[in-house]
Amino acid sequence: MSMIQVDGLKKSFGSEDALRGITFNVERGEIFGLLGPSGSGKTTTIKIMTGEFKPSGGDVHVNSYSYKQFSKNDYVSSLGILSDKSSLYDRLTVKDNLELFRKLYNAPKGSVEKVLRDVGLESEIDKTVSKLSKGMKQRILLCKAVIHRPAILFLDEPTSALDPTTTEKIHDMLEELRNDGTTILLTTHNMDEATRLCDNVAFLYQGVIQDSGAPVDLRHKYKRDEVHITYTDGTVKTVERTAKNKQLLDNVLFNSEVADVRTDFPTLGEVFKKVTGKELV
């Protein structure tokens, strides 16, 4: 059985349909990305899985629990949650903040020190949170989400507005968690993040999954067999990659007038635009 099974999930707010029957599965130890612009239904999907919202239709199973059991303590204890709205107690130290959640989740003593070592922030343990940088706070929030070693981690825009160095550190930590068997569902606008981290992604737009699959498979699916040749004088020539043009393309490599050769293998962002007609912003 998949770790997350979503079947025809619907959610309406009054007359507005936020989700119109989405279906996807996430396997144990997989990083799954829900990609879509703001208002596409990503956060609503996560909020249903964390028990904050009740679905209007369809079915959801997470870690063998039906959505009707999402308020159960065992279920809540198996989750880790980090959203762009997650925050810490600014007046308290890093240790005070993490100790609170260690006790709430009944995690073993020493978990605080261990998780801080994992993110390289053990030297900040006695610092007041208000004195930390934004990137450090985000890493502490991730520590808070994983202090009890959850089976499933929900991440809603985990690296939005963070600098590349912090983003890199968070990505490394997420890869380690996946290697340890944690199932991760993340939402993001960042296509590089999705391409690097996700085993599978789903394009969510206007409450509907427009397409899904492994990032590399989606890029292959939507690629065009074209080669763009840029010459030193600035002219660009697009040639179809067919047997008929083999001689021309072979010669390109030896042509000193050629400045750049690029195949039409789209990025995930370009695939999203092809599928939905919208930029992923």
Next chain:
Amino acid sequence: MNMTRMMAIFEKDLKEFMKNMMLFTSVLIPVLMAVFFSRVGVGAGAEGEMPPEILGILAGVVFSAVIFSSVMTMIAEENEKDTLRGLLQSPATIIDIILGKSMVVTLMTIISLVASIMIIGPENYWTLENIISLVLTGLFFLNMGIGLGLVVKSVATTSVYIIPIMFIFGFTPYIEMLITDPDSIAIKIAEYFPIYQHMFVLEGNGGAMEFIILAAWVAVSFLLVLWAFNKRKNDE
């Protein structure tokens, strides 16, 4: 309800309380008032005994400034900074969270009240009847703070509630300074307010009726808490 989680929240909130100047100074206000009253001998009778009105106002200040405004501010701050969501996403229930916070403000209220009363040093203050009336009055203010705290979304908004509640329920006996006619309907209504019941008990004039009225105020304030819980649930 889980004792370990409740104690974890109590510990966290106690540390936050001590580091929050706004909350911490609220504990000192009644103590400073007690020092002021005892030094200038405000309203002291012939034998130097402090009249029940002053003791009633002091209790009103403790309850409105410490228990009511502190618990409301603590919940409002959690709402504003979205830390309440983090707690609610954990195995802690809203009951664990509210009880943890209530324990902190109750502890601070007891410290503030005992210190203030010790400074004034009235005789026969800690009678069983008076302690029961203090507990019921404190419960009323605690419920009001929890109920309104669940409704307000930011610390700035709390002042909209703190000032009127403080004047209406905390400083009720001051109405006698504004309205001198003892037969005024406003005075008659005010005499049904919680602090007056506490004062009647303190004067030794309290009977079952005062406790029934206090219990009714606690029941009404508890309904406010239930309404706020439901409102919050529906809003989400």
